[in-house]
Amino acid sequence: DQQVxxxxxxxxxxxxxxxxxNCDYTNSMFxxxxxxxxxPAEGPTFLISISSIKDKNEDGRFTVFLNKSAKHLSLHIVPxxxxxxxxxxxxxxxxxxxxxxxxTGTRLTVIP
Amino acid sequence: DTAVSQTPKYLVTQMGNDKSIKCEQNLGHDTMYWYKQDSKKFLKIMFSYNNKELIINETVPNRFSPKSPDKAHLNLHINSLELxxxxxxxxxSSQGVGGETQYFGPGTRLLVL
Incomplete structure (x- = not known):
């Protein structure tokens, strides 16, 4: 049962x-x-986080948005x-x- | 000065063998974890230790036995390996139970033949 x-x-x-x-979750307790x-060949590295009391958190080029009612979050990278x-x-x-x-992850490829 | 290190990085072995994977962290954290990433790339918690005490033991075959000799080490022993x-x-590892940010090692790629 995949909750994320x-x-x-x-x-x-x-x-x-x-x-x-984009990311969706099913557990409202999160x-x-x-x-x-x-x-490749490395462990996951922490990038950015957000608490459920917020709907946005920004760190440089990275912004995470949280929509609790939709149980959805997204990561924006600009540029x-x-x-x-x-x-x-x-x-x-x-x-x-x-x-x-x-x-399960999303593979991002940025084309020069 | 690697924060979380694992050995070995690669492990190829025959079915039925017993093997161990070692993990060490030099971050001073008091909580350590083992995750498994399967062929579908799904990362799932297996065990968690806080101050050498087991606090999470997900549905994992009892052939898997974690051992924490001290706060900086959490080793994983696997008996009777299967495909x-x-x-x-x-x-x-992370600081505190419920520590939001977990720091990962580079992974150990296990192949059972």
Whole structure:
């Protein structure tokens, strides 16, 4: 039973344009959401997070939006750079459980 | 000065063997985890330890036994390896139970033949 879903396995974007990665979840108890970035042969690296009390969090080129009513979050990368090419995992956590629930990832390719 | 390290990085072995994967973190965290990434790229929690105490034990065959000799180490021992155990295993750590940000090791790619 997958509680966090990333329905787009891949995304290609031109350098300089916006990349939008989407994530849906089913568990309304989730109160903290994270995005991880993963390069081949490496472990996931934390990128940005958002608490359920917010609907937006921004860090440089990266912005995460949370729509609780739709149980949906998205990661915006502007402008996209070739070095952003990686697999992006959405993850969620709820109070009382200290493990993360991951989506299956979206492979982003930024074309120079 | 790797934050979370795992050894070995690659492990190829025969069915029925017993193997161990080691994990060490030098971040001073008190919580460590093992995740399994299967062929569908799905990352799923297996175990979590806080201050050497087991706090999460998901539905994992008892052939998998984690051992935490101290807060900085969480090793994974697997008995009687099966073909379906082939996967990438990631170790992670965080500060505190419920620590929002988990830091991952590079993964151990296990192939059971």
């Amino acid at each position: 879903k990333q329905n787009s396995p891949s995304l290609s974007v031109q350098e300089g344009r916006i990349s939008i990665l 109160d903290y959401f994270l995005w991880y970035k993963k390069y 996209s750079q070739p070095g952003d090419s990686a697999v992006y995992f959405c993850a969620a956590r709820h109070t009382g459980a200290n493990n993360l629930f991951f989506g | 379906g155990d082939s996967a990438v295993y990631f170790c992670a």
